[in-house]
Amino acid sequence: MINAKGQKGIITLPTPVFFAGYATVVGGHEANGPLAGRFDVVDEKDEFGKKTWEAAEAEMQRLAFSTALRKAGLDEHDIDAVFAGDLENQCVASNYGLASFDIPYFGLYGACSTCAESLILASIFCAGGFSRRAAAVSSSHNSAAERQFRSPVEYGGQRAPTAQWTVTGAGAFILDSNPTNGVPYITDVLPGRTVDKGIDDISNMGAAMAPAAADTLIRYFKESGRYPGSFDMIVTGDLGYEGTGILRKFMEADGYSIGAVHQDCGLLIYDRVGQDKHAGGSGCGCSAVVLASYILPRMQAGELRDVLFMATGALMSPSSVQQGNTIPGIGHLVHIVA
Secondary structure (H helix, E strand, O other): OOOOOOOOOOEEEEEEEEEEEEEEEHHHHHOOOOOOOOOOEEOOOOOOOOOOOHHHHHHHHHHHHHHHHHHHHHOOHHOOOOEEEEOOOHHHHHHHHHHOOOOOOOEOEEEEEEEEEEEEHHHHHHHHHOEEEEEEEEEEEEHHHHHOOOOOOOOOOOOOOOOOOOEEEEEEEEEEEEOOOOOEEEEEEEEEOEEOOOOOOOOOOHHHHHHHHHHHHHHHHHHHHOOOOHHOEEEEEOOOOHHHHHHHHHHHHOOOOOOOEEEHHHHHHHOOOOOOOOOEEEEHHHHHHHHHHHHHHHHHOOOOOEEEEEEEEEOOOHHHOOOOOOOOOEEEEEEEEE
16 A cells, blocks of 8 residues: 555555445435436335434435345345445434444445445455455435535525535445456555545535545556546546536646546436436435446446446535535545456
């Protein structure tokens, strides 16, 4: 991880780590978007049989993880550790959603970068010989997140054009250290660095996260010696319309043109205009459900072979925003090959 200049960079796993199984759970807006028909579990009302939005999100995590286990032909006793996170205070969706499983649990908070963060840690755990299999789970719920970070949806507050729609979704991934034929695998990862460019607008998360995304990508290209066109796809987590444009400008200023291969999960999950989602999707569940429903299946089908997946996060809290602090961003990168 330490390069010749003493800088912390790419972590090349000593052995590849394989996606043994993965699953998605989404709400109605997601199920009726461009990726309709690709999800494992859908509740059009976003309730998942619960009386509160927070309890619904916990149930989403339970459903995603149990479905991923079933699809992998495994049960909870086959998993040595689970790395999970969400957007709620103290990660209660993960805590409650996974409490019924008899598995060592690591609760994570990386904001909307949590999917990639959990994959990085789970893959290192497996490749390092500390476990045979580990799980990575992340989720978000639109109504729960709006109540915590802005105002309850029942209030009917006006949303700015730059605002993004928090995805109601959960994604779960089972990583296996043993070689498995025909499934995608992780070869190397690059943890992100906190980057703060002074953005303080809670309605423009894309602008806050884009500089961190650029920092991670530029570091990866410079250290690996590769270039954007050598990948089938470079996918960011939830920069949305605003952040995508900013990221591409940052990259071009450093000599890297990514437009031909770049996609953003926040723009893939919704019909931004037709579904009135303003700048697109966001949330921990955004990158997780797009990766598990769209990217990994395409890799397993042979349509994509070399993908950089980078989930980005805005590292703020309701209190930090109310106190006038700026919003740092981060971008964690996972290199997936098929």
